[in-house]
Amino acid sequence: MIFSSDNWAGAHPVIAESLVKATSGYASAYGTSDLDKKVEKTLSEIFERDVAVFFVATGTAANSLALSSANRPGGHVFCHREAHVNVDECGAPEFFSHGSRMTPVDGPLGKIDPVRLEAEIKRFPPGFVHGGQPMAITMTQATEAGTVYSLEEIDVIAHIARKFKLPLHMDGARFANALVTLDVTPAEMTWKRGIDLLSFGGTKNGCWCAEALILFDTAKASQMHYLRKRSGQLFSKSRFIAAQFDAYLGGGLWLDLARHANGMAYRLAEGIEASKGARLAWPSGSNELFVILKKDTAKKLEEKGAVFYDWPVPHTLAGSIAADEGLYRLVTSFATSKEDVEQFIAAC
Amino acid sequence: MIFSSDNWAGAHPVIAESLVKATSGYASAYGTSDLDKKVEKTLSEIFERDVAVFFVATGTAANSLALSSANRPGGHVFCHREAHVNVDECGAPEFFSHGSRMTPVDGPLGKIDPVRLEAEIKRFPPGFVHGGQPMAITMTQATEAGTVYSLEEIDVIAHIARKFKLPLHMDGARFANALVTLDVTPAEMTWKRGIDLLSFGGTKNGCWCAEALILFDTAKASQMHYLRKRSGQLFSKSRFIAAQFDAYLGGGLWLDLARHANGMAYRLAEGIEASKGARLAWPSGSNELFVILKKDTAKKLEEKGAVFYDWPVPHTLAGSIAADEGLYRLVTSFATSKEDVEQFIAAC
Amino acid sequence: MIFSSDNWAGAHPVIAESLVKATSGYASAYGTSDLDKKVEKTLSEIFERDVAVFFVATGTAANSLALSSANRPGGHVFCHREAHVNVDECGAPEFFSHGSRMTPVDGPLGKIDPVRLEAEIKRFPPGFVHGGQPMAITMTQATEAGTVYSLEEIDVIAHIARKFKLPLHMDGARFANALVTLDVTPAEMTWKRGIDLLSFGGTKNGCWCAEALILFDTAKASQMHYLRKRSGQLFSKSRFIAAQFDAYLGGGLWLDLARHANGMAYRLAEGIEASKGARLAWPSGSNELFVILKKDTAKKLEEKGAVFYDWPVPHTLAGSIAADEGLYRLVTSFATSKEDVEQFIAAC
């Protein structure tokens, strides 16, 4: 009953197999091999346009490189207060962009409130140097709260980005989970809405280490090659990432895995809502659930072998949690079994 | 006949197999799994003391993080002029350490000349702010010229490092190749000589992606955790590196692979010296050879399927190469076959 | 009736005269002249201990260098939300310290709330790399709200700094104004309380350009010399700052000027409180007043030649300002005349 994080799982067997296949034989290094090119082509097909693809080691690197490509002195990156770039990356975005600032914007359920976003941007009018200047907007899909922006919600953020001429980045660490929820195409959820840069994560959804930064404007790629290399993110045997993506994207495996993870979360949510001892803190749209449990219940679940994390209670929720209750996060993945889910529900 | 680089090979089957084994099951993320800890323990045994181990994505990252841990404003890192940090890392060491400077030192055969090293360090006396200040020394073992520092040569550099109280880093992208040449223990080639930080490379010697920064002073580890995370180099499913190292280090595989690569280079060198159409530019001690060929011969070899790189002629060699000759680099690896070597020799 | 800012005034005649005196004759450059040394000695006397003094171009530079000397990867600097470092320095502190983060702490009247400060620091427990790590605390005296921390209030902050082993910096852009309000010695307001680094500002109090970073731990000075030079802040003809400070500090001029500015603010406050058309938003302790005026009144005052700034209404004040009222900042300086003050009061 491991619900701690989707990065506790290993790799999907098909992906491991693809790596083994790529083991033998020579290939040119630093992202120039046939397999690297094949994956870039596949991604261009999937996104229905030419894209520039940069494999990197981690989602943190993808996010930070994306933002550093928009770098401006005294720059502000507008993000949700709970965004990974703001709370979980140890200053990487600031380091990569030489001291730019993550400027948090509040909003319910992990989503940027567009009214507040515009108000925050307007705090930094052009030419008033003291406060710095707007530099980029980044949104997370699916969000850190497990929710999913609708296409219309993305449109609103993108409209603001265009209005202020700011590049718009999407942190897609759980891109596939959001995509299958919305049941739209990758293009519809990204560049057709106005997304300029995408952190396209495969690691949480069944790969070992498969993260890519995708640029929809391929003219920006030439400088990104230097930015990536300069940050120690250019793999020599780049094939080992390409091989993972090749299996991941081939035959729609990535969507199947995300559907499985979401399905497990859905079943878990159903069971929790039907139980006496647990309830959902808010509705989720992906493979992350936020659950309110009596602290006693949580303890007993852990004794029975369930693994999951305490979560800080957002102030918007403060009134609706009793003193003997806690907030907990449950994450499912491609590896989550029905048995684990049913066992957890039964124990609630 | 692929002699372009040791990073054109794939992974050794035993290493691929180890990855497959680690595919299933859950494990805690971010370097805290049992397998991660096992590898750290193995490395402590191999180095005969407690070491702090940091897996990273690339050798460039390992080198840059090592140097950034010694960071000083206006700092100079003294390195060989042909060192990877100086010519092949796109400013990563400078970026990671916020604008420190690689200050090149000349020396024959890829090795730092200790007399010149000391003279360079003395150009920056304490308190004279205009020129900046010494910050670290980095040496490469085996060197970029394929040669290997003897233990005595390392001692001399380490003596200078201690004299000026500078941390001493070793770029061990081809650590194993040097080690089997000297036939000493890892401890004897590093901390027993005075090495403080080591970039321990496994990728060029049979792994997919297995690079570790090793700190011999474990007290320095607490800040390195933050430096690594901040640069987007902390893998979530860190197991996938641990699994490679586990197989690589287990049963001495890493030394066997290095011995094979060096042996292939040795045989290639023998054959070249015995041939009419080729000669060695200088004696090598590892898996890299630098060969002088008639340009015609090089062209014919390439037509027969040999792959290798042109190399810039160092000025020390300028007089001994004819106008119709060129300098070429040949690199062997764990994957190089006897057949390829013999075929190349025959073609010379 | 110029109440816009204390940096709209010129220089005090005695300070200008001192500059003229230093005009002729040679002196060694880069802060090594006799006059430079004299000022450092004077400051050591004034602070009752050996201090290391670094002249810099601006308060922003003094603050940023102070914080960069405490630099840590993923570092958080805790400051008041309205602090100059947080809202008015265009990312300079982040730039100087390579991407550290200003982490704002709320508190009434421009002062850090110690309970919130401690809670914020505890969000970053040692070893949890994702969120980064505490790095320094900075407080402003007098604050941006015109208030002054009492000695006891400084003690409380300093106690927290010691508890978490964090260096404590004081932004003293208006140091003299706070000092004469508390009527204590410079030592009592700084290192005797636990302040480690001080931005000692003279510009706002009658100099042209006289800012110094003062280190109470002189052992830290050796690296600061490099940090300052590296940021282009080491003046060649450093005498021109020394000459200003020499006159500023000599005979207690600096305290007289601050007493004048504070006195003018006090008289202005009295007049405003007695008036019908204006009231103080909160009590001040220095040369800055925050005043609530009917917007009509403000407009009329401006038409009569008064110059002052609109100020954003803090949310704590939201309920107590009517729709037809605004918040305005009035700043007095050494150059403010009684006539201007009386004229302004009369016009209210």
Add this chain to the structure above:
Amino acid sequence: MIFSSDNWAGAHPVIAESLVKATSGYASAYGTSDLDKKVEKTLSEIFERDVAVFFVATGTAANSLALSSANRPGGHVFCHREAHVNVDECGAPEFFSHGSRMTPVDGPLGKIDPVRLEAEIKRFPPGFVHGGQPMAITMTQATEAGTVYSLEEIDVIAHIARKFKLPLHMDGARFANALVTLDVTPAEMTWKRGIDLLSFGGTKNGCWCAEALILFDTAKASQMHYLRKRSGQLFSKSRFIAAQFDAYLGGGLWLDLARHANGMAYRLAEGIEASKGARLAWPSGSNELFVILKKDTAKKLEEKGAVFYDWPVPHTLAGSIAADEGLYRLVTSFATSKEDVEQFIAAC
């Protein structure tokens, strides 16, 4: 007999007087005052086109900001090996541009050899990420060797800059000294040749602290405002620099002062060439002379009160200096008197 450096002199009386005049009265801060604008206008007239002017604290800051405006990841700035940016700025250019690299180019008499320059640039072909990429060229006028580039020599460097689409910066710490030597207009020596950015120094030529970064492409100014503020280089009472420049530029004082300094150097050179005990190391064109003296003679001169610096012997000169001789630098300034010059000559 102070010939150590032109920054050992104080300020010219006319400049001091202008500062005193600006002492009283209010003016808006941060470079927006009438006097600031007047100086910008004067500089636009002097340069015969609209220029954007940024006052900064030091020449190091002007150079570093200029280069940081051209910043590229893995960027190389090509400069003369003895350039101030390369040997005397403690890594400031690297710090401001986040780890770019100063790549030295050799050339006789302090001037960049254009053939070598082009060869160096070609070492970094587009798209080959490992070595980084060209980013800017910077040249010094007058050079650190006291020589002056002719207009034709500037043309050649500018031609290379255009060919590789690199911005061309001129470090004009001794701009006036070069200008009066060439007897051309400021426009002819800069943008008419292809200079894009100019560090325009007044400090060494009679001001206290008057350095300006001048952009000939005013469209680049908007980002420079943020770059300057972010580095703590935006003066609040900016008038105090404007007042210096106002006097400096008014009535051609700056050219008169440079002519005086150069004239003194010329007379000194004549005297030295005619003397028995001293000779010029190479011909100079500005206010810096490099002189070969017997070490005994140097010692005696110092005993008689002459102050000047030892200078490192460039390797090109190695053969022409005897063991009992040394190389010394003599610098004249606006404050150098005929008496000092004659006294020095007599003592030789």
